[in-house]
Amino acid sequence: MADVPASHAEPVDEGGDLLLWILVWSELVTFGILFAAFLVVSLFQPAEFAAAKLQLSTRIAGFNTVVLLASSWTAALAVHAVSNRRLQQVYLAATAVLGFGFVAVKLAEYAAEMPAAGDAAFGSFFELYFLITGFHLAHVAFLALVLLLIAWKPRQSNVVMATTIWHVVDLIWLVMFPLLYLG
Incomplete structure (x- = not known):
């Protein structure tokens, strides 16, 4: 049997597609449940939730939104830099640095919000707020x-998988930002 040229070979399925989509949907469902719980409790405590939202900094959260959008851009650039390993490594590292920047800003934001967290006048807002944003923050830090780690020795399948999850976590923030901070 003659060798098939690489340009005509069938793409190799490395088995990550199913795992990737299971992970994506599990993240979306998990955060969807948390968002639904937040909305339901806010219906029972509208005055408390409205007062609590005034304790949050939309300016800081808006800045962090820009940081995450920039990180999604560098993540996308990493996927497309497949032909230039060094550039791909730079984009992956830039995405990680932006992620760590998000974490640092969020921790500073938490420090400013902690005094209000124990105030009964805000009902259950801060318990849910810290649960939801903390869970998201853990995802950002871990990813x-x-x-x-992937930037150290990138394989395209790993780059695609990690950046896809990164985009999902960013998308979750884009839903979380108006839900928690606005309105």
């Missing part, structure tokens, strides 16, 4: 570490 930033994963991106750094």
Whole structure:
């Protein structure tokens, strides 16, 4: 049997597609449940939730939104830099650094919000707020570490998988930002 030229060979399925989509949908469902719980409780405590939102900094959260959008851009650039390994590594590292920047800003934001967290006048807002944003923050920190590890020795399948999850976590923030901070 003659060898098939690489340009005509069938793409190799490395088996990650199913796992990737299971992970994506599990993240979306998990955060969807958390968002639904937040909305339901806010219906029972509208005055408390409205007062609590005034304690949050939309300016800081808006800045962090820009940071995450920039990180999604560098993540996308990493996927497309497949022919230039060094450039791909730079984009992956930039995405991770932006992720760690998000974490640092969020921790500073938490420090400013902690005094209001124990105030009963805000009902259950801060418990849910810290649960939802903390869970998201853990995802960002963990994925930033994963991106750094992948940047060390990138394989395109790993780059695609990690950046896809990165985009999902960013998308979750884009839903979370108006839900928690606005309105």
